Amino acid sequence: xxxxxxxxxxxxxxxxxxxxxxxxxxxxxxxxxxxxxxxxxxxxxxxxxxxxxxxxxxxxxxxxxxxxxxxxxxxxxxxxxxxxxxxxxxxxxxxxxxxxxxxxxxxxxxxxxxxxxxxxxxxxxxxxxxxxxxxxxxxxxxxxxxxxxxxxxxxxxxxxxxxxxxxxxxxxxxxxxxxxxxxxxxxxxxxxxxxxxxxxxxxxxxxxxxxxxxxxxxxxxxxxxxxxxxxxxxxxxxxxxxxxxxxxxxxxxxxxxxxxxxxxxxxxxxxxxxxxxxxxxxxxxxxxxxxxxxxxxxxxxxxxxxxxxxxxxxxxxxxxxxxxxxxxxxxxxxxxxxxxxxxxxxxxxxxxxxxxxxxxxxxxxxxxxxxxxxxxxxxxxxxxxxxxxxxxxxxxxxxxxxxxxxxxxxxxxxxxxxxxxxxxxx
Numbered sequence: 001x002x003x004x005x006x007x008x009x010x011x012x013x014x015x016x017x018x019x020x021x022x023x024x025x026x027x028x029x030x031x032x033x034x035x036x037x038x039x040x041x042x043x044x045x046x047x048x049x050x051x052x053x054x055x056x057x058x059x060x061x062x063x064x065x066x067x068x069x070x071x072x073x074x075x076x077x078x079x080x081x082x083x084x085x086x087x088x089x090x091x092x093x094x095x096x097x098x099x100x101x102x103x104x105x106x107x108x109x110x111x112x113x114x115x116x117x118x119x120x121x122x123x124x125x126x127x128x129x130x131x132x133x134x135x136x137x138x139x140x141x142x143x144x145x146x147x148x149x150x151x152x153x154x155x156x157x158x159x160x161x162x163x164x165x166x167x168x169x170x171x172x173x174x175x176x177x178x179x180x181x182x183x184x185x186x187x188x189x190x191x192x193x194x195x196x197x198x199x200x201x202x203x204x205x206x207x208x209x210x211x212x213x214x215x216x217x218x219x220x221x222x223x224x225x226x227x228x229x230x231x232x233x234x235x236x237x238x239x240x241x242x243x244x245x246x247x248x249x250x251x252x253x254x255x256x257x258x259x260x261x262x263x264x265x266x267x268x269x270x271x272x273x274x275x276x277x278x279x280x281x282x283x284x285x286x287x288x289x290x291x292x293x294x295x296x297x298x299x300x301x302x303x304x305x306x307x308x309x310x311x312x313x314x315x316x317x318x319x320x321x322x323x324x325x326x327x328x329x330x331x332x333x334x335x336x337x338x339x340x341x342x343x344x345x346x347x348x349x350x351x352x353x354x355x356x357x358x359x360x361x362x363x364x365x366x367x368x369x370x371x372x373x374x375x376x377x378x379x380x381x382x383x384x385x386x387x388x389x390x391x392x393x394x395x396x397x398x399x400x401x402x403x404x405x406x407x408x409x410x411x412x413x414x415x416x417x418x419x420x421x422x423x424x425x426x
Contacts, residue, residue: 267337291320
């Protein structure tokens with residue numbers, strides 16, 4: 001958590017830096033602006049803390065509020081969205097879907113009441129119908145966390161730019177083509193005691209782990225249906241694997257936008273895709289406790305403000321819903337990476353060294369990046385040292401001296417994954 005706070009703190013420095021640079025008199029040189037930026041960072045510490053605390057509190061309250069609601073129905077088994085997963089619940093919170101973009105599967109679960117497996121199966125089929133629908137409106141209604149967060153932001157007086165509800169549901173293309181609701185509904189277990197015959201369900205108060213009572217798998221679709229017992233709970237669970245090459249499908253859904261923003265902001269397609277895969281596993285509703293949202297994991301109060309100002313000429317705070325829209329997220333994320341290279345790290349002469357530093361800064365913030373080289377958060381001093389090093393030395397220095405292992409791993413992943421997508425740059 002400490003590293004996350006540091007990252008947000010440094011990102012907030014970037015936001016203030018960008019705002020100051022834009023507000024500075026036009027006759028100031030970049031060196032003079034840099035001096036003002038260093039002073040601004042010191043002078044605005046209290047303001048940074050206040051901004052961070054307000055937005056962070058809204059996020060924490062949303063996680064806490066959603067957890068309390070869900071734990072009533074799912075005690076000690078609460079599932080909430082993360083970077084690689086999205087979780088949706090029905091209004092009564094008794095049925096849920098866990099969409100894992102990293103593993104490539106959807107798991108739908110519902111509580112079984114009074115051994116009534118027929119009703120439980122109907123609930124699972126209804127959730128599957130929602131997930132396979134091409135309309136995104138019903139998906140949004142399942143997002144308990146997003147609903148709680150939007151309520152908290154409004155209650156705290158945090159005015160944000162909302163996004164129009166995107167009508168297309170990206171999940172609909174990830175499930176097998178023949179896996180529509182009719183196919184799901186006719187899956188029948190091979191043994192009688194799971195569907196149809198209402199036999200007593202195994203219950204064990206001392207059972208600490210899940211016990212599979214019975215299961216079946218469809219040969220046609222690979223869909224698995226299981227009856228699970230854990231303590232006094234009985235759960236009917238359906239697991240559906242995504243189609244092969246599902247990440248390619250997700251990429252193709254947004255590829256025209258990626259190409260456009262790559263051209264507009266002079267950021268290679270391979271870099272955009274490497275960031276998306278590393279940040280969210282192509283999960284458009286990715287959430288982290290930083291807080292950051294969407295495909296490229298933008299922090300609304302920092303990178304979101306900077307990028308929105310750069311793209312639209314307005315300093316506005318965007319909502320999580322705005323960042324859950326893939327097009328919005330890709331544009332602001334790409335623009336922010338452009339800002340890192342062309343503005344904040346512009347004094348680094350070698351393009352390769354500048355790229356390595358931009359990647360590290362995207363994860364940990366430019367303040368921490370500068371501190372890695374000089375022990376201070378001065379970009380000017382850091383650039384001078386970096387310019388006396390080869391790009392190989394810069395890369396090696398980053399891997400040895402970055403303060404967080406998370407950022408070291410992040411830099412390695414981006415470099416590796418960029419290679420995988422480089423054929424798309426041409």
